[in-house]
Amino acid sequence: MKVPILRVATLLLVCGGAMASHGCAQEPLDGEASMDLISLPDPQLSGEMPLEEAIHGRRSIRSFRPDALDLRQVSQFLWAAQGITDPEGLRSAPSAGATYPLEVYLVASAVEELDSGVYRYDPTAHGLLPVGPGDRSEEVAEAALDQRWIADAPLILVLAADMGRTTGRYGERGRRYVYMEMGHAAQNVYLQAEALGLGTTLVGAFRDGDLAEALGLPSKEEPLGILPVGVPSP
Numbered sequence: 422m423k424v425p426i427l428r429v430a431t432l433l434l435v436c437g438g439a440m441a442s443h444g445c446a447q448e449p450l451d452g453e454a455s456m457d458l459i460s461l462p463d464p465q466l467s468g469e470m471p472l473e474e475a476i477h478g479r480r481s482i483r484s485f486r487p488d489a490l491d492l493r494q495v496s497q498f499l500w501a502a503q504g505i506t507d508p509e510g511l512r513s514a515p516s517a518g519a520t521y522p523l524e525v526y527l528v529a530s531a532v533e534e535l536d537s538g539v540y541r542y543d544p545t546a547h548g549l550l551p552v553g554p555g556d557r558s559e560e561v562a563e564a565a566l567d568q569r570w571i572a573d574a575p576l577i578l579v580l581a582a583d584m585g586r587t588t589g590r591y592g593e594r595g596r597r598y599v600y601m602e603m604g605h606a607a608q609n610v611y612l613q614a615e616a617l618g619l620g621t622t623l624v625g626a627f628r629d630g631d632l633a634e635a636l637g638l639p640s641k642e643e644p645l646g647i648l649p650v651g652v653p654s655p
């Protein structure tokens with residue numbers, strides 16, 4: 422790793438304190454007593470572009486320049502998707518009953534100061550947890566019915582869900598709530614991209630099993646959406 426790594430007690434980070442009142446959204450992966458957390462820069466809470474301009478300018482972008490992104494931009498996208506925005510642990514996107522079923526994965530292929538690989542976002546620590554090494558963007562594009570442009574993006578966000586967190590409280594209707602929540606998180610990513618002069622597209626056409634395998638998702642999580650991000654190519 423090229424960036425400082427903190428050894429953290431994951432259980433304390435993800436399930437302690439006020440978060441418990443909103444459910445333990447992120448459980449530790451099997452067999453992990455501690456993990457290597459890559460701290461992200463603090464997100465910026467103000468920007469140059471008014472919200473109305475971002476809504477007006479937002480478009481789906483499928484053509485990217487080869488420029489790398491940096492950790493500051495990564496931080497901003499992950500915060501927009503699922504960042505903690507409240508002392509009680511509430512997040513940037515609404516969640517039915519604050520059950521927080523979503524997990525955000527980062528497939529990095531050209532991010533300064535970050536080795537190519539798959540990472541999982543830890544909202545509580547605002548950091549990245551390594552899942553697997555190596556550039557997986559080609560596999561993601563293949564899983565997405567061969568939408569080749571996806572592999573050109575320097576980074577790809579994948580929104581996945583542990584449905585049980587929400588169906589455990591709301592029964593089968595909880596699945597509907599999770600899909601709604603994914604849409605909220607995805608729109609946040611779109612608007613954040615617009616505000617930063619970057620581009621993205623929500624991709625819903627993919628083979629679930631192939632994408633889960635490309636990312637190494639735990640069996641209880643299912644992928645719901647892919648958001649390739651990059652500098653728009655004119």
Ligand SMILES: Cc1cc2nc3c(=O)[nH]c(=O)nc-3n(C[C@H](O)[C@H](O)[C@H](O)COP(=O)(O)O)c2cc1C
Binds near residue numbers: 479483
């Ligand atoms: C649920 C959903 C799934 C989508 N899946 C794909 C996809 O697989 N590939 C793609 O290129 N665009 C996909 N899109 C983007 C739409 O094509 C796009 O939003 C639409 O053409 C309108 O353009 P705009 O986003 O620029 O307004 C998807 C959008 C949504 C909301």
